[in-house]
Amino acid sequence: MQMQIDRTGGQIAMSGEFTFTDHIPFKQMVTEILAAPGKAVVIDVSKLDFIDSAGLGMLLLARDEAKKSHRELILRRPSGQVKRMFAVTKFNTLFKVEE
Template identity: 35%
Template sequence: MQASVTVTEGHAAIRLQGRFDFNSHRDFREAVDAALASPATAITVDLAGVEYLDSSALGMLLMLRDRAKGAAREVKLAGCRNAVKQILDIANFGKLFTID
């Protein structure tokens, strides 16, 4: 998986590309650290390029949510493909995140 962070006017976007699984944890953590170190008050995780995610990816998203909440930041998930959206729905992530 590839992860990139873009920060513009109070908003950080973490864009993910590829398989989001345990092997991605270092790249994701680095992206999260960069987003949280920025002055952004809102963080969007762009999942449009993610073709697959597993339970460890769900855990990483929860870790982001907890860290962002501790830093008074809002987190939103965006661009979910059908298969990814189904997994998020099954895990009831709609109750934890705003999903666009």
């Protein structure tokens, strides 16, 4: 999984496959972006090809962290397998998802 962070825009763009091995860099990114001032945090997942249950778990952690800092977490444009996973686990109702 690759990540690009835009601190001022409060946005993380992810690409590739989001699995258990990514938990440390992902956690660092979330901490970093929540440290920067702003309202919503957007995770752009449009270029994410694959997510497993560990990846979903990390999104839940990010959502929890965001809530603690009174920020909203938005998932942007999921597609393919990621979109299907969000649908089957109803994550699309748990998170604000922007199409």
